Amino acid sequence: MVDPLLVELSRLQFALTAMYHFLFVPLTLGLSVLVAMMETVYVMTRRKIWRDMTKFWGLLFGINFALGVATGLTMEFQFGMNWAFYSHYVGDIFGAPLAIEGLMAFFLEATLVGLFFFGWTRLKPVTHMAVTWFMALGTNFSALWILIANGWMQNPVGASFNPDTMRMEVTDFFAVLFNPVAQAKFVHTVAAGYTMGAVFVLAISAWYILKNRHVELAKRSFAIASAFGLAASLSVVVLGDESGYALTEHQKMKLAAIEAMWQTxxxxxSFTLFGVPDMATRSTEHAIHIPWAMGLIGTRSLDTKMPGIEDLVDRAKTRIRDGLVAYDALEAIKSDRSDQAARATFERTKADLGYALLLKQYVEDPRTANDDEIDRAAWSTVPGVLPLFSSFRIMVLLGFAMIALFAVSLxxxxxxxxxxxxxxxxxFLALPAPWIAVELGWLVAEFGRQPWIIEGVLPTFLATSELGVVDLLVTIAGFTLLYGGLAVIEVMLMVRAVKKGPDQVIDDPSALLPGTGTSVEGYRPFATPAE
Structure with missing residues (x-):
């Protein structure tokens, strides 16, 4: 039997590192495109103000990019260290997009970022602009690959369990690549990143205008952030609708939990605008409904039912019983590799094997489970309804508030x-809003998948490594201290850059360091030759 504390600590450690890393990734996505747009205007007009804007916001992008790469490194290693069985079980599928993402982030992106910072005196303006756009595209493609990997965890297509190797293996890489859940997550996440970048530029520009500093640069930055942000935030809504539709097709229980829809x-x-879900009574108190809305969002029709939690639990019971047939056949294959009857039975029922594995949190051998244990396993497929219900609604509320802010600004x-x-x-006060929204979005996506680490295939509690509780407590404390220190450095550098202003930092980034004002050996990496 798996130690529940070990599982929860493993989940906590990954959640802390992932959510911390996700503080930087969306801002990197948004700032990279905004910087490329600003440099394009500079190349077209050759006006110094646009060059200064490109360099200033590019410097803030660089600080954020460095922290994003540093915090992403630990996540790459955690799969092998804390989630060893997961890596063994699905490594053939998950490893490929993860490796490509690592190569793009640590080689392609890093190279282009270096050219952006140190290429001003070495590259022609048009060439440098192309580098900046490729940097932005590379950043987005890096996000694509990690979201392909994550999308496969939500909707495991193009793969099949091999009873001879006892692992999941790729059967159709293009199905993995063009997974509809992954594609929906990618465009939604990228649009959210663009929104975050726009709010970031808008807020800092507003602060400069309030302080009557760098007004010309701030006014132009405010304008471009308003237009770009409105388009991006409206896209988040449209693409979020696509994500919701994908849930209807592939993750019905997650959607039912988000909506606190207990009965079909x-x-x-209808869509529940507000309410207080209660898992004990399996009801939602003080509910305020919007008729038809959820049916239109979730099914894009007026005549398709949406299954509720209780009906989905009943379906899970059926799948658990079918999965037991697959589990028994798999045990027979392990005993006799030539048992063709067992292989035929397994092929017929293997889609439900993961549901039988849910019983391992209650009994060592799932085949010995009684009706009460099957019922408990079926109800374990329901994620926390109250956290999902409330997180989703706060996220949506913040999203519409940002749309209103961009619209008024524009x-x-x-x-x-x-x-x-x-x-x-x-x-300026809206600055934290996109970070809160994206972290809540991460919670909805990942917490909503529980109890699965691979939807319908592998329960989370079976995926961990054989580590001790003390090991996890020590590493959680270590990561907390390390990331806390990095957070202080990030905020310090950002605040120092903003306070000093473009005039002091765009040609001398070393001015960000305490007690310095000139770059090393007089070299100015942002310097531009006289035109």
């Missing part, structure tokens, strides 16, 4: 009217 509703299902920008000071104050 007649079509078209309205004043397009009218070339003097924006009220309250708008700039609001823009």
């Amino acid at each position: 509703e007649e079509a078209p299902a 309205f004043y920008t397009m009218r070339e009217a003097r924006a009220p000071r309250w708008l700039f104050r609001l823009a």
